[in-house]
Amino acid sequence: MNGFILLLSLLPSSAFAAPSVTITNGTIIGYSSGGIDSFKGIPFAQPPVGNLRLRPPQSINQTFGTFQATGSPRACPQFFTQANTGVLPQDVLSTLLYSPLVQEITNAGEDCLTLNVQRPSNVNASSKLPVLFWIFGGGFEIGSTSSYDGGSIIRKSISVKEPVIYVSVNYRLGGFGFLAGNELADEHSTNLGLRDQRLALQWVAENIAAFGGDPDKVTIFGESAGSISVFDHTVINGGDNTYRGKPLFRGAIMSSGCQLPALDVRTQRAQKAFNTVVKQANCDLPTASQRLTCLREVDYTTYLNAANSVPGLFSYQSFVISYFPRPDPGDDFYSSSPETSLAAGNFAKIPIIIGDQEDEGSLFALFSPNLTTNDDLAEYLVYYFPQSPTAEQNVRELLATYPDQSLLGQPAGSPFRTGPLNNLYGQFKRLAAVRGDFTFNLLARRTYLHYISSSVNSWSYLSSYLYGTPILGTFHSSDLIFTFGMLGDADVNPITDAIQTFLVSFVNLDPNVLRGTREEWPMWNESEPTLLNFLAAGETKLVPDDFREESYQYLLGHQTEFRV
Structure with missing residues (x-):
């Protein structure tokens, strides 16, 4: 002593x-x-x-x-x-x-x-x-x-x-x-x-x-x-x-x-x-x-x-x-x-990075359980675009790009890639898909067009590490759990390790500097738009940024009609 x-x-x-x-x-x-x-x-x-x-x-x-x-x-x-x-x-x-x-x-x-x-x-x-x-x-x-x-x-x-x-x-x-x-x-x-x-x-x-x-x-x-x-x-x-x-x-x-x-x-x-x-x-x-x-x-x-x-x-x-x-x-x-x-x-x-969770809209769609039919969903969305004299036409044309298959027992939408599962109510998965795309996923794709036309270095990602989570999928804000090491630091949690590696690397303006054995993350470009897909267990892969292209093109052509 x-x-x-x-x-x-x-x-x-x-x-x-x-x-x-x-x-x-x-x-x-x-x-x-x-x-x-x-x-x-x-x-x-x-x-x-x-x-x-x-x-x-x-x-x-x-x-x-x-x-x-x-x-x-x-x-x-x-x-x-x-x-x-x-x-x-x-x-x-x-x-x-x-x-x-x-x-x-x-x-x-x-x-x-x-x-x-x-x-x-x-x-x-x-x-x-x-x-x-x-x-x-x-x-x-x-x-x-x-x-x-x-x-x-x-x-x-x-x-x-x-x-x-x-x-x-x-x-x-x-x-x-x-x-x-x-x-x-x-x-x-x-x-x-x-x-x-x-x-x-x-x-x-x-x-x-x-x-x-x-x-x-x-x-x-x-x-x-x-x-x-x-x-x-x-x-x-x-x-x-x-x-x-x-x-x-x-x-x-x-x-x-x-x-x-x-x-x-x-x-x-x-x-x-x-x-x-x-x-x-x-x-x-x-x-x-x-x-x-x-x-x-x-x-x-x-x-x-x-x-x-x-x-x-x-x-x-x-x-x-x-x-x-x-x-x-x-x-x-x-x-x-x-x-x-x-x-x-x-x-x-x-230089920018823009990324999203695969099922951004599922969390928000929990709060509208009475939307059971296509007309219910259309009327619900029309309410939010009163500035446009063609609001109802615009909404119904947009919804047509998200097929209503609920009556066939195969509800399409978010959580994506889950077939007939996870449809909490009649229009849940469809609303979740529209909500996520409208506010998050497809907006990112629209944004990149302007950055690359100005020769700005741009990268994009999509997170799917919670695929299979009932009702929610890889839901909005789930990335915070891993970004801030809430389930353990990078030396414990492989998803945290992957996210933080690219994050710290980009602070030096290139997300690939510290990637180690992971594949190179290419910059987003219009001719071959590519996302880095974060998966479970800290794995990553490259996927094309071409999902729901019909919906994307419709929103791209009607930006001012869909101001909120």
């Missing part, structure tokens, strides 16, 4: 000191565990409360001295379920979830604009490591950085001798971050969640060098709503991704989401959501200024319940969620629907 004490006394005091980093605003104290330094909950913007509620994020312009970045960061307000529905059981549940006590227990609140930085413990300010900037998903309604620890990815990067720094960002969600309508458009206060993410990227550009990162080597990475956000950052400001004369990021990875053609912030659908929130907050006042002032002055719980009184992600109407990025033609920040920006060449010309 005395010898052990003597050994400890000979070690430098820095061996036991908590990691610290000094930036412009002050000194940030983190903690070390398992060879990784973590700095959590670092504020990158002023709290968006009071008069800053429903306004663009504001940079922190004063020092905060010494900041202990060791706790659990507060999540932004969550939209779990619709409030004020008039249905007693659901309203009781929402009242409980959005009560001050539960909000405190779940650590959610408006003062939430923070980010996490994680790095290998041996890194210093001269290391200049590439940076992986993570944007979480959750339908623009739920999620936080606390659910996505980057430790497993960092450990993989260390093991392959290509260490990275991992940054994750909290951004405003639901009616706090994506409320639209004329009133907010008039004062340029739209798409606030995207603006939060952009400010966080600017924070990285200014500060990540102090943590040992290289601000010139940032890759943005997201899943679902986070992936759609990643794409949006490539078209924001007309595709100009620079800040102070330098690019904010040099590569992008989009997992389950890319372009999402959308109606603008002033359309009837957007205004209807705004009017609902105003009414539920008792802010239905004569002028726009009065309505916005009221929304900013009501207490947090009142506004939370009002913002969450519209249909949510996991509801019967989930095909088109209430809150997500909508173009604002009156503002240069995000002015055009994505497909318009792509067609005009107004996007950042950087």
